[in-house]
Amino acid sequence: MSERPLTRLVLEKPCCDADLPGVDEGHARVALVGNPNVGKSTLFNVLTGARQRVGNWPGKTVSVARGTWRTPAGEMTLIDLPGTYSLLPDSPDEALTRDLLVDRGMDDRPDVVVLTLDCSNLARNLYLLAQVMETGVPIVVALTMVDIAESRGIRVDVGRFAELIGAPVVPVVPRQNRGLDALRDAVEGALAARRPPGEPDLGEDVEAVLAEVTAFLPADALLRYPERWLATALLTGETVPGVPDETGARARAAGAGLLAGDDTDDLDDLDDLEIVVAEQRYAWAHRLIAETVHRKGDVRATVSDRVDRALTSRWAGLPIFFLVMWGVFILTTKIAAPLQTGLQDLIDGPVSTGAAHALRGMSAPAWLSGLVLNGIIAGVGQLLSFVPLMAIMFVLLSVLEDSGYMARAAFVVDRLMRLIGLPGRAFLPLVVGFGCNVPALAGTRILSDRRHRLLTGLLIPFVSCSARLTVYVLVAGVFFGSQAGTVVFAMYVLSIVLVVGMGLLLRGTLFRGMSYEPLVLDLPPYRLPTLRVIGTQTWQKLWAFLRTASGLIVATVTAVWLLASVPAGGGQGGFGRTPIEHSLFGSTARVVAPAFEPAGFGDWHPSAALITGFVAKEAVVSTVAQTYSMGKPADEHRAGSLGPALRQTFERTSHGHKIPAVLAFMVFLLAYTPCMTTVAAQRAELGGRMTLFGIGMQLVVAWLLAVAVFQIGAMFL
Amino acid sequence: MTLRGCAVGSRLEVCRVTGGRRHRRRLIELGFVRGAVLSVIGRGTMGGLVLALGDSRIAVDSFTAETLLVKPAHV
Numbered sequence: 139m140s141e142r143p144l145t146r147l148v149l150e151k152p153c154c155d156a157d158l159p160g161v162d163e164g165h166a167r168v169a170l171v172g173n174p175n176v177g178k179s180t181l182f183n184v185l186t187g188a189r190q191r192v193g194n195w196p197g198k199t200v201s202v203a204r205g206t207w208r209t210p211a212g213e214m215t216l217i218d219l220p221g222t223y224s225l226l227p228d229s230p231d232e233a234l235t236r237d238l239l240v241d242r243g244m245d246d247r248p249d250v251v252v253l254t255l256d257c258s259n260l261a262r263n264l265y266l267l268a269q270v271m272e273t274g275v276p277i278v279v280a281l282t283m284v285d286i287a288e289s290r291g292i293r294v295d296v297g298r299f300a301e302l303i304g305a306p307v308v309p310v311v312p313r314q315n316r317g318l319d320a321l322r323d324a325v326e327g328a329l330a331a332r333r334p335p336g337e338p339d340l341g342e343d344v345e346a347v348l349a350e351v352t353a354f355l356p357a358d359a360l361l362r363y364p365e366r367w368l369a370t371a372l373l374t375g376e377t378v379p380g381v382p383d384e385t386g387a388r389a390r391a392a393g394a395g396l397l398a399g400d401d402t403d404d405l406d407d408l409d410d411l412e413i414v415v416a417e418q419r420y421a422w423a424h425r426l427i428a429e430t431v432h433r434k435g436d437v438r439a440t441v442s443d444r445v446d447r448a449l450t451s452r453w454a455g456l457p458i459f460f461l462v463m464w465g466v467f468i469l470t471t472k473i474a475a476p477l478q479t480g481l482q483d484l485i486d487g488p489v490s491t492g493a494a495h496a497l498r499g500m501s502a503p504a505w506l507s508g509l510v511l512n513g514i515i516a517g518v519g520q521l522l523s524f525v526p527l528m529a530i531m532f533v534l535l536s537v538l539e540d541s542g543y544m545a546r547a548a549f550v551v552d553r554l555m556r557l558i559g560l561p562g563r564a565f566l567p568l569v570v571g572f573g574c575n576v577p578a579l580a581g582t583r584i585l586s587d588r589r590h591r592l593l594t595g596l597l598i599p600f601v602s603c604s605a606r607l608t609v610y611v612l613v614a615g616v617f618f619g620s621q622a623g624t625v626v627f628a629m630y631v632l633s634i635v636l637v638v639g640m641g642l643l644l645r646g647t648l649f650r651g652m653s654y655e656p657l658v659l660d661l662p663p664y665r666l667p668t669l670r671v672i673g674t675q676t677w678q679k680l681w682a683f684l685r686t687a688s689g690l691i692v693a694t695v696t697a698v699w700l701l702a703s704v705p706a707g708g709g710q711g712g713f714g715r716t717p718i719e720h721s722l723f724g725s726t727a728r729v730v731a732p733a734f735e736p737a738g739f740g741d742w743h744p745s746a747a748l749i750t751g752f753v754a755k756e757a758v759v760s761t762v763a764q765t766y767s768m769g770k771p772a773d774e775h776r777a778g779s780l781g782p783a784l785r786q787t788f789e790r791t792s793h794g795h796k797i798p799a800v801l802a803f804m805v806f807l808l809a810y811t812p813c814m815t816t817v818a819a820q821r822a823e824l825g826g827r828m829t830l831f832g833i834g835m836q837l838v839v840a841w842l843l844a845v846a847v848f849q850i851g852a853m854f855l
Numbered sequence: 856m857t858l859r860g861c862a863v864g865s866r867l868e869v870c871r872v873t874g875g876r877r878h879r880r881r882l883i884e885l886g887f888v889r890g891a892v893l894s895v896i897g898r899g900t901m902g903g904l905v906l907a908l909g910d911s912r913i914a915v916d917s918f919t920a921e922t923l924l925v926k927p928a929h930v
Contacts, residue, residue, distance in 0.1 A: 223884040223885065224884045259909070452900055550900065552903065552916060553903075657916035657919060659913065659914040661912040
């Protein structure tokens with residue numbers, strides 16, 4: 139091992155940002171940077187509490203949480219940047235972190251970076267530290283997972299560590315509030331001093347080349363980027379905006395000697411310069427570890443490893459995985475159902491009655507009580523009834539993610555999901571979709587790649603949710619008698635076929651560029667999730683959902699009520715007293731009906747059901763009943779007098795082929811927009827444009843399938 | 856040899872990472888550099904492997920295993 143110093147301390151250098159424009163006089167900005175799964179977000183949540191908001195970084199598609207960190211000395215803005223293994227940008231997330239650290243042209247750059255390093259897995263974390271040190275940004279190191287490291291006999295000499303990197307180092311255990319005051323002091327100290335950390339030594343040969351490259355760096359680029367980072371980036375072949383290509387080529391040419399000096403013939407391409415530099419960073423990391431880390435004994439097989447032997451094994455892996463998914467499915471359906479019904483009953487019962495009473499007391503006009511009762515209260519009721527479901531989903535997501543099982547699950551089903559071009563993790567949201575599409579969409583957040591999230595989010599509505607089941611059961615009962623069960627089962631099979639088929643179709647068209655990404659997955663050690671972490675995460679996600687979804691849902695429910703209350707074209711009765719058949723809703727259904735003629739159900743009754751089905755599938759049965767001027771059947775699974783009426787309608791519209799017509803109706807119901815809440819959730823997760831595309835795609839698919847089912851079916855039945 | 860055929864329990868030294876630039880970069884970031892010693896601690900479905908690399912536990916599929924050139928470690 140060489141006698142070279144580990145880092146070159148650069149105390150005399152003035153710090154980069156002090157006199158540059160773009161640094162406002164407001165709160166100091168502190169950014170959290172670190173590998174994924176090192177407890178960075180836990181630290182963020184503990185430091186900011188409820189004072190935080192999550193949103194896209196201005197002009198980027200990267201979601202970043204920002205919060206306020208209150209200290210006795212004042213307030214700081216804390217930015218939780220996406221977890222990353224390096225500053226080489228391969229994804230928009232990583233590019234944002236890199237740009238904020240190196241590009242002085244960026245707004246809202248951090249004044250200090252808190253680098254969270256997982257103490258139980260230092261080598262890989264130090265690799266990132268080396269890169270961040272090269273940017274010259276003042277840093278404070280927060281050592282996390284100290285408890286896990288200790289349990290494995292790993293002890294870090296914190297003082298020596300700080301000395302060697304030229305920056306403060308603070309061990310923290312955020313879950314127990316340990317080390318947080320020391321961290322605060324260190325950050326405040328770093329803010330006051332604005333001192334860059336040391337520069338990691340990359341070995342004699344690389345350092346010589348870096349010195350050579352530094353000599354010809356263009357002066358204007360040095361105003362924008364830190365010198366050492368720029369030299370390293372150009373040497374390793376990165377394209378840096380604002381730096382001419384020739385400079386990059388010259389830097390790489392200067393590095394050619396590093397490859398020639400290699401004694402094996404493994405490295406020959408100039409692309410391999412990146413490897414040479416990476417190896418030197420790792421060599422630096424291992425030298426640093428040798429100086430600061432003491433290991434007691436050699437703990438080879440940890441408890442985690444023993445658990446993994448079962449959970450990821452060839453034989454037990456998949457069965458255990460399906461068992462866990464089944465558990466998630468049961469919890470999001472069976473446990474949530476009574477809560478959901480309870481809330482709905484509360485709204486429909488006491489709340490509505492109370493409000494109606496109050497409105498009568500104020501002798502409110504009919505339109506006002508209609509608006510309040512059937513519009514706003516009904517809409518809020520629908521939204522609230524989803525809250526238990528969403529909360530359960532978010533808790534389960536947190537538990538699976540925090541415990542470390544999610545990473546194993548992704549490994550176990552990876553091959554299966556590759557069939558439709560999605561990584562293993564996408565399995566969970568799709569399974570949850572059978573219960574309800576809304577939490578399933580929220581579940582797409584476990585996917586780190588935006589394109590994977592979009593594709594999964596577009597496929598989820600094809601998963602047949604439990605609300606659709608109520609309609610299948612009623613309709614199949616009316617038309618298929620003892621065969622009803624088989625027909626309902628067939629709908630589920632079709633749902634899976636649709637997901638796979640549409641997945642293949644979208645992957646071959648819109649998502650064509652989605653290359654095969656080999657699986658390389660870090661498995662974090664198993665941990666017991668803490669209530670505090672789960673609670674905060676659940677609350678944040680739930681609140682975000684309520685904020686984005688509420689307006690859309692209440693507005694749609696109100697709109698349907700309005701349409702059903704307004705008499706069409708001078709029909710009988712006044713506002714709110716007209717029979718549904720003669721309302722605007724009825725006439726809208728009549729306008730839509732001809733579109734379904736080729737599918738064999740071109741009549742206003744089924745069309746009206748499909749229109750309310752757009753708002754909520756739960757309302758389909760009662761709408762059908764309403765259109766025949768009957769009450770909602772007491773038992774949804776028994777159609778009562780609704781049966782003959784329905785049979786008659788389909789018999790007429792299908793010209794005697796009522797079986798294929800009713801199958802076409804069910805297929806349409808399966809494939810088109812599940813409900814308004816799903817649309818709202820899609821908008822929250824995928825954005826407005828993709829949501830509109832999704833709605834359009836589903837309507838087209840649903841219509842084509844329905845027409846195909848009827849036309850082909852009518853030849854035989 | 857590549858990592859693909861290696862048995863559970865074997866200790867190996869990384870000689871070279873092949874494959875596309877992005878793929879290589881991801882592996883290097885996780886610590887698969889020349890000279891690094893890893894051991895195979897588990898085998899999943901369809902040729903997937905669970906590896907121990909220093910203190911990290913990393914799962915790879917058979918494609919990735921194929922891109923890792925290794926030799927038996929002497930330690």
